[in-house]
Amino acid sequence: MTIIATTSPTPSPLSPSTPGREWWRSAVIYQVYPRSFADANGDGIGDLPGITRRLPALAELGVDAVWLSPFQTSPQRDAGYDVADYCDVDPLFGTLADFDALLDEAHGLGLRVIIDLVPNHSSSDHTWFQEALAAGPGSPERARYIFREGQGEHGELPPNNWESIFGGPAWTRITEADGQPGQWYLHLFDKSQPDLDWENPWVWEQFRGILRFWLDRGVDGFRVDVAHGMIKEEGLPDYTPPAGAGSMTGAELPTTTGGIPLEPEIAAHAEQDPATPPYFGQDGVHEIYRDWHKVLEEYEGDRVLCGEAWVEPLEKLARWVRPDEMQQTFNFGYLETPWNAPALRTVIDRSISVFGSVGAPSTWVLSNHDVVRHATRLALTGDNPQGHGIGPKSTGIPDPAFALRRARAATALMLALPGSAYLYQGEELGLPEAIDLPDEARQDPTWFRTGGERYGRDGCRVPIPWEGADPSYGFGPGAASWLPQPASWAEYTRSSQRGVPGSTLTMYQEALAARREHDLAFGELEWSDLGQDTLLFRSGAVTVVVNLGEKPVELPAGEIVLQSGPVEGRLLPQDTTVWLR
Template sequence: MTTIAAPTPLTHTEPTPSAPGREWWRSAVIYQVYPRSFADSDGDGMGDLPGITHRLPALRELGVDAVWLSPFQSSPQRDAGYDVSDYRDVDVRFGTLADFDRMLATAHDLGLRVIIDIVPNHSSSDHRWFQEALAAGPGSPERARYIFRDGTGENGDLPPNNWESIFGGGAWTRVTEADGRPGQWYLHLFDKSQPDFDWENPWVWEQFRGILRFWLDRGVDGFRVDVAHGMVKEAGLPDYTPPAHTGSMGGAAPTLETGGIPLEPEIAAHAGGEPATPPYFAQDGVHAIYRDWHTVLDEYSGDRVLCGEAWVEPLDKLARWVRPDEMQQTFNFAYLETPWNAAALRSVIDRSIAAFSSVGAPSTWVLSNHDVVRHATRLALHGENLQGHGIGPKTTGLPDPVFALHRARAATALMLALPGSAYLYQGEELGLPEAIDLPDDARQDPTWFRTNGERYGRDGCRVPIPWEGTEASYGFGPTAASWLPQPSTWAAYTRSSQAGVPGSTLTMYQDALDARRRYDLAFGSPEWIDLGEGTLAFRSGEVTVVVNFGEAPVALPEGEVVLASGALDGGMLPRDTTAWLV
């Protein structure tokens, strides 16, 4: 007989010293904070470090193990901080180094580790290093810091090759030399304000060793490495045209960001073999960089970590980023991009565990972040969803939000039962959907501007999150100011309206994280159970996990229900619902 367990009071413990094979990052649930949208302490509409410090106890109450902060370093903010102008300082919009130190100390006092973003593929064009490169001219050591090349065609009027920017348009911009003449071109795989470093230059290596040590000396627990599949380009910078591909629901078409690689995992598997490697991503030379960085982190105690943002398929190739002498983790985007389908998810789970286990690393699991449509909307979309394009008012196939959230909760409950480490994106514990109806004049993503409004970009997942109240900024800050407008419906998603409420999304996340720790699921070994078509079921230690993807309810096996993503009908599991039983 299936019974439903009473809620278990949340318990929290300080991080324990690591034992071999039990390093904290192997099992951690890591919460992504997008600083400008998390909490605003001074009412200017922009989140900041003091705001983060004030709200850290809420993350401890949620039950996560660590916090990852997206960029807060000095930046002109043309790409929301991923255009860094000083790697060793805090942007004035977010506070000061002293504010950072207080935030870090508070997190550690709460038992939370802190990972920060590092952006090594490119800097801001405002960075002193790039300004010196412009002033120094062709052939100078300063120019050698970045990828400058002479143009092609008559008088060098054409770019060095045909590469396109991730944000749309060409990937090269021509400079005007000090004497006023048209000059060389510089590479920017992202916005023209983000020139790519030349990692063939030992000077660049040495600068980033110093940057790592600067933050490690302050006490950070590790780094999330932006564009970890980038940095090294193929010698000669040959032309490259990504293969055409039509995206599908839940899968991304191969844009420049994915290097022409289909992120829907079944595509690569059915194609038979490894996708072609583009000349600007996933080059073998990046591994020498991470082996070097690994030695820098080894200078410090406390199991410091590197986590890579590497858009690489297939998973066997991605596992090369987490070999024992390189990174500790890399994001599992193949899992994120898998559609809501039992067979597809079983396949990607098996392949993920096998690939990462083969190099002694944990798999990671993630459903949402600051670059993708929130999974409380994405998993129920009926139309095309191309990675990085975003969705908006004119998008077709938008889902019913109640149905979409029900499915998203089931997906979260499945993810948190899997072995390894998991990443949560701020606001998903509140069930936040993608903000779709943003006014055109409020949008700020470079993608929106570089494509002349053809792509909405990523603003919809970056709207400041709601904390309490029914008006103004819903507790995001002390005023109504918000750098992106918040939907009028978000009063129903505030943390205060869900705290302690049985059945709320926040309560479900808290219960799942508590049970995940209690039953040691992060170190489990899932064994599949056949409960019929349209279901996904496995046993991990004491826990049996069942997910219903079908239209009709299915009978649960005998046991006590310790977690359910939605209401159960006696011993029956409704569609798009996940249950854990012991």
């Protein structure tokens, strides 16, 4: 199947940026997870009309752009990250006309729209893969994916020892048309997500067409899923991730810097180049993004590419945002940094320096659809490997009020930093991770592929509450919700927090307004010292103080323009951030 653009290029209706002040350098971008944001038709699953109806709330919040997680045609075995048609809308979410209406509404409200693109793999239901199965070994159709002969006397063993990110082997053997066991295909994720072969020029051409299809409709850019994947090391050599490896990097987290042992809290985030696994972070991916960069340059309006690249260290990650590649990449090193003042100062300084060295902004993020919500995560005391999730049997679950106080302080710190920032739906309400989901309700492939050993990501994907105390809390017109919402979420609804001084929603609105007023996205940090457990820096006319310790801290002079929590007099309590003018 070949995708051909059918309409003339459509410029973004929003004002063009000036060089050096492009919108994406300072934008606060709000992630919408479509199935959990707003349900218009009452089937319990969020949809595009539901998103469109709620866009004014995002404009009121004060964000600059919306990123939509996958809504394209999919059998939904991995919540849409298994795409069966890259150029259509899954009926679960609506139609292309619904998408066009959403885009028009967003642009009319001054919001840009970024959509998810999943190029590492397709769904096994995709026509490309079904044709590959039918065509047989050695065919051009099979060459679209990574098929290999098995090892062993009869090919009964997989081609190598790679493990899936979701658990279990990364290879599945097919049955050929004659009924005999046949080749194996690679899937770094679920077996329903076969990896495309990006050594094949045919694949490149298909994705150029996919990019143009959506750019022609007027989208402002793409968030690229698994942007560190796609290219695999030649020969597909065996690889066993070391103990303590991150699931999305496949590399061991370092414990020293410059040969000097680090404190345990900081060690996991040191800037040391770990070994590169043969399926992630290969140099060949950069040619893909240089090619895509040229496609986006055909269009007006500063269209962007943002990469989900789990790459360490930051110096290596910066290669994804060189001037002729992507505009942004997520700063997962920052997301994974513990609530520790020296560790945070280190990663902030490194991020600003490293991304700045290639002319790119740092993109700060604390939560998304793949990690435990930071209103729980930052206060966890139990183990929390990325992607494993937490649940009823997990240890070290924090008190919700204590965890929220810390999360609010972390957000106020993040939004004061120079560059761009991403928010995940519901964090502006202070939503914690949904921990007590019943086993029978879980849907993440990780849960099933590990036999329930890992809870997976369902806890951060529960539909968000909007108003009222009725079932679904305004998520939809009825009680239906594809994942059950906790009874405690009545206190987190948007309607109960709107206009309420001190509410989490109000704090987010005030932070975004003050961030824009004081141009903090283009600020330069000047650090001062208040103590081991405190962060203190100046950015333009604003001084930011964060107390990460247990004892109150005396505030320097200045009028408080933002506070993440209550402040009595001039003493800053534990886990609280203030901005002073």
